[in-house]
Structures are given as structure tokens and as C-alpha cells.
Amino acid sequence: MTRLGGRTFASLRHRDYRLYFAGSAVSFIGTWMQQIAAFWLVLDLTHSPVAVGALALVQTLPVTVFSLVGGSLADRIDVRRMLIASDCVLTVLAATLAALALTDRIQVWHFYALGLVYGIVVALGSPSRHTLVFRIVGRDDLPNAVALSSGLGTTARIVGPALGGLVVAAAGPGIAFATNALSYLVSVAALLAMRLPRRPRAAGAGRVLTGIAETFRFAFGERRVTVTFFAVLLVSTFSFNFDVLLPLLARRTLDEGAAVFGLIASVFGMGALCGALILATVGRARLLLVLGGAAGFGGFQLVLAPQDTLPVVCALLFVIGIFYILWGSSALAVLQLAAPEHLRGRAASLYFFAFMGGAPLGGLIAGSLTSLGGTRLAFASAGVVALTVAAAGALALVRASPRRVEAHPS
Known part of the structure; x- marks a missing residue:
């Protein structure tokens, strides 16, 4: 122990x-x-x-x-x-x-x-x-x-x-x-x-703008990096809109008030905390965890979609929270470890851009789907997208050359 x-x-x-x-x-x-x-x-x-x-x-x-x-x-x-x-x-x-x-x-x-x-x-x-x-x-x-x-x-x-x-x-x-x-x-x-040695770098507007282009060359220059980037971008945009969906789940689906909203949000958070401790214990950055986490995150949202009883919803949100961390946190570590020294900051920004950049669009989509078919439609759509992304990522890796797969085992 x-x-x-x-x-x-x-x-x-x-x-x-x-x-x-x-x-x-x-x-x-x-x-x-x-x-x-x-x-x-x-x-x-x-x-x-x-x-x-x-x-x-x-x-x-x-x-x-x-x-x-x-x-x-x-x-x-x-x-x-x-x-x-x-x-x-x-x-x-x-x-x-x-x-x-x-x-x-x-x-x-x-x-x-x-x-x-x-x-x-x-x-x-x-x-x-x-x-x-x-x-x-x-x-x-x-x-x-x-x-x-x-x-x-x-x-x-x-x-x-x-x-x-x-x-x-x-x-x-x-x-x-x-x-x-x-x-x-x-x-x-x-x-x-902190006692870290200071490492200043030369800065200039032109070089910063050139660095952005280099960020995208890094994102699309290696297959496992590209797969990780799109796994974060697509899943976070279309499948991770819980700030919008959880209050709607409490109010419209469960027909409850703010207390239940706080409860289900806390249950999801406790699952995410459990996932973080699991990932910390594993202590390895693997693309398998990114894709497996995305698949579990989507699959259990499909199971959640038709539920309308509080105990079942809480149990499923706890499990979804675990897979959320396995997907998101593993992706950040994979991107940073894949980057050369001079691209470490840009690798982190690539993750941040992918994770948060689509949030405004994703929130609008989640709200629109809920208005059309309730949280059942919104969670079902989110689950399908996450599962599709995980499957497409796995297929892209399978099609990678044996040499590249061997060089970067997942």
C-alpha cells in the first residue's frame, strides 16, 4: 500500500x-x-x-x-x-x-x-x-x-x-x-x-506568429499527435458540454432543483477525481488511454441518455467522470512528451486550444439538441461522436506504417 x-x-x-x-x-x-x-x-x-x-x-x-x-x-x-x-x-x-x-x-x-x-x-x-x-x-x-x-x-x-x-x-x-x-x-x-533556473528566450512578434505555424506543423506532422489532437478537439467540442447539460438534466429530465444539480455535478467531479488518482498511479502517457477514455466517455453517455432516475444517473456520471480524466489528461501528457524541447509550450497550447477552442460552438449545439429532443438526444449525440472519434483514431493507428507504430508504441 x-x-x-x-x-x-x-x-x-x-x-x-x-x-x-x-x-x-x-x-x-x-x-x-x-x-x-x-x-x-x-x-x-x-x-x-x-x-x-x-x-x-x-x-x-x-x-x-x-x-x-x-x-x-x-x-x-x-x-x-x-x-x-x-x-x-x-x-x-x-x-x-x-x-x-x-x-x-x-x-x-x-x-x-x-x-x-x-x-x-x-x-x-x-x-x-x-x-x-x-x-x-x-x-x-x-x-x-x-x-x-x-x-x-x-x-x-x-x-x-x-x-x-x-x-x-x-x-x-x-x-x-x-x-x-x-x-x-x-x-x-x-x-x-521556486528554485528553478531562469531560462529567458528571445521574443519577437514575427517569431511568435511563425511559431503558431510551427505548432500546426507539429500537430499534423506525426500520426499519433494528429490522432491525439483531433481526439481532444472533437470530443471536447461535441461530447463534453456538461456545464450546459447537467443543469438541464437536473431540471428537465429529473424534474428537480438546484440541490440535485449540485449533487450530480459533485458526483461527476468525484468520478473525475477517482480517474485522476488511477491515472497518477499508472504514471504512463499512452495513446491507448486517450482513445479508450474517449470510448468509455462516449459509451456511458449513450447508456446515460435514456435514464431518468437519480441513483442510476449518479452511478453513470461517476463512471463517466473517470473516463473523462483518462481521455483528457492522458492527451495532454501524450502531446507534451511527443514534442521536442523547443515546442513544449506550443504542445501545451495545442491541447488547450483543442480542449477549449470549440466550447462556444459545443455549448450552442448541446443547447439546441436539448431543445429538440431533451437531454436524451444531447447525451446520445455526444456518445456517438466520442465513440466514432475513438474508432476512427484506432483505425488511423492501425493503418500507420509498422515502422512508425514500432517507434511509438501505444
């Missing part, structure tokens, strides 16, 4: 990763507290679900536009300094929201303007975050570190909204925004305490 636990948490033996993990734990929870408070306050000010959806759109659209630029920057500048700068900007944004809310001067347009800046900063900084993890733990511990980081993000997604709801109810949204500002300062302190 001790040996198993040591393998599960192997990357925590790195001092700088422990700092990164602790700082991220605090800032991730703070971020989710702010998200809950922001959506709640926008709804309170406008009484319009469309206004809430518009805020989510404003925050995610910059990912499509700027994430590849962020990857190119991550390969040319010191990633720790990049993250310190981005966290400082996010601190200012959160503090501004707090000041406006606490003085009763906040308006809806403030959320949209600051949300757009937030989305740009996250899009530019996230590739540096993933690249920093690689620099800290190295190739051998990267799959474990990616899995633990995914588990951390999943836990924050469960804990953060719960704490945010309590803070908003007890003290108001302004305190939630202020708490998030303090959480970013904790992350900055953890980054400053």
Missing part, C-alpha cells in the same frame, strides 16, 4: 512541484468562488440567463484566438515570470470586481469588459503553466504530475463553488471577489519561492 501511494503521488517529491501544487490549490478554489459569485451577480442584476451565457462566452472566446500565441510565447520567454505576471493581472481584475461590488457601483458591462481581459490572460498564460510543470518534474514524472493537477482542478471545481455559494450568501459577492484576489497572491508567492 505504501508503494502504491508513493507511485500515486510520485511527482510531489519535487519541492517546486509541491509549491506549484499548493499555490494552484488555493488559486483554483478562489477562481471557482469568483465564477459562482460573478454568474450569480450578473443574474441578479439582469434576471436574464442569456446574460449569464454571454459572460461565459466572453471568457472562453479568447482561448480560440490567443491560446496558440500563448504557446509560442511559452517557448520564448521564462515561463515562471510569465505566470507571475499573469497572476498579478488576475489579482488586479479580481480586486477591481471586489471594489466595485463592495461599493455598490458594479454594472453588467464591468463583468463583460473584465471577463474579456480575464479570458485573454488565461489563454496566454495556461500554456506556460503546463510547460512549467514539465520543467519541474521532467519526462518520467510528467504523466503523474498531469494527473495530480487534473485531480486538483476537479477537486477545486467541487469545493470552490460550494465555498463561493456560502460566501455569497453570508457576506456578498464582493467578499468572494476579494478572496479570489488574495488566492492569486498565494500563487504568486509559491512561484517566487
Whole structure:
């Protein structure tokens, strides 16, 4: 058991990763507290679900536009300094929201303007975050570190909204925004305490734009990288729209309220956390896990589609959460390990672009399918797409030359 636990948490033996993990734990929870408070306050000010959806759109659209630029920057500048700068900007944004809310001067347009800046900063900084993890733990511990980081993000997604709801109810949204500002300062302190050697890279606008083209050459230059990229892009766009579907599942299919929505979201999160611990214990990045995870993710959504009883829905969402992590986190590790040293940041940005770039389109599709045929049609369509992607990816690998398959065993 001790040996198993040591393998599960192997990357925590790195001092700088422990700092990164602790700082991220605090800032991730703070971020989710702010998200809950922001959506709640926008709804309170406008009484319009469309206004809430518009805020989510404003925050995610910059990912499509700027994430590849962020990857190119991550390969040319010191990633720790990049993250310190981005966290400082996010601190200012959160503090501004707090000041406006606490003085009763906040308006809806403030959320949209600051949300757009937030989305740009996250899009530019996230590739540096993933690249920093690689620099800290190295190739051998990267799959474990990616899995633990995914588990951390999943836990924050469960804990953060719960704490945010309590803070908003007890003290108001302004305190939630202020708490998030303090959480970013904790992350900055953890980054400053690291002992990594600084590795500045020459930067220039022309080279950054050229780097984006090199990102796509990497994506389509090797079959297993191409398969991984499309497995993330297509499944995340068409099959991972749970932010839209879970509240609809609770309200329309199960005919329940916010409490059940919170329950099924937490059950999915607990499954994802379990999947992260499984992946951390395996400690290997394999394309088989990407495709197998996508197949399980889609297959169990097909089983979920016709269900309308809470115990069965919860059991299935727990299993779906496990396969979600096996698919998504394995893909990130596969892309980063396949990239040469000078493309590490762009490999991370390629994943981030694939995972988040199609979110606005996917949300619209999920909502439209639900309006046509309920969550049954939406989950069934998502399941079919994920299974098709997994099958097509496996077929593409089978057709690969024996030499390439042998060189990159999955």
C-alpha cells in the first residue's frame, strides 16, 4: 500500500512541484468562488440567463484566438515570470470586481469588459503553466504530475463553488471577489519561492506568429499527435458540454432543483477525481488511454441518455467522470512528451486550444439538441461522436506504417 501511494503521488517529491501544487490549490478554489459569485451577480442584476451565457462566452472566446500565441510565447520567454505576471493581472481584475461590488457601483458591462481581459490572460498564460510543470518534474514524472493537477482542478471545481455559494450568501459577492484576489497572491508567492533556473528566450512578434505555424506543423506532422489532437478537439467540442447539460438534466429530465444539480455535478467531479488518482498511479502517457477514455466517455453517455432516475444517473456520471480524466489528461501528457524541447509550450497550447477552442460552438449545439429532443438526444449525440472519434483514431493507428507504430508504441 505504501508503494502504491508513493507511485500515486510520485511527482510531489519535487519541492517546486509541491509549491506549484499548493499555490494552484488555493488559486483554483478562489477562481471557482469568483465564477459562482460573478454568474450569480450578473443574474441578479439582469434576471436574464442569456446574460449569464454571454459572460461565459466572453471568457472562453479568447482561448480560440490567443491560446496558440500563448504557446509560442511559452517557448520564448521564462515561463515562471510569465505566470507571475499573469497572476498579478488576475489579482488586479479580481480586486477591481471586489471594489466595485463592495461599493455598490458594479454594472453588467464591468463583468463583460473584465471577463474579456480575464479570458485573454488565461489563454496566454495556461500554456506556460503546463510547460512549467514539465520543467519541474521532467519526462518520467510528467504523466503523474498531469494527473495530480487534473485531480486538483476537479477537486477545486467541487469545493470552490460550494465555498463561493456560502460566501455569497453570508457576506456578498464582493467578499468572494476579494478572496479570489488574495488566492492569486498565494500563487504568486509559491512561484517566487521556486528554485528553478531562469531560462529567458528571445521574443519577437514575427517569431511568435511563425511559431503558431510551427505548432500546426507539429500537430499534423506525426500520426499519433494528429490522432491525439483531433481526439481532444472533437470530443471536447461535441461530447463534453456538461456545464450546459447537467443543469438541464437536473431540471428537465429529473424534474428537480438546484440541490440535485449540485449533487450530480459533485458526483461527476468525484468520478473525475477517482480517474485522476488511477491515472497518477499508472504514471504512463499512452495513446491507448486517450482513445479508450474517449470510448468509455462516449459509451456511458449513450447508456446515460435514456435514464431518468437519480441513483442510476449518479452511478453513470461517476463512471463517466473517470473516463473523462483518462481521455483528457492522458492527451495532454501524450502531446507534451511527443514534442521536442523547443515546442513544449506550443504542445501545451495545442491541447488547450483543442480542449477549449470549440466550447462556444459545443455549448450552442448541446443547447439546441436539448431543445429538440431533451437531454436524451444531447447525451446520445455526444456518445456517438466520442465513440466514432475513438474508432476512427484506432483505425488511423492501425493503418500507420509498422515502422512508425514500432517507434511509438501505444
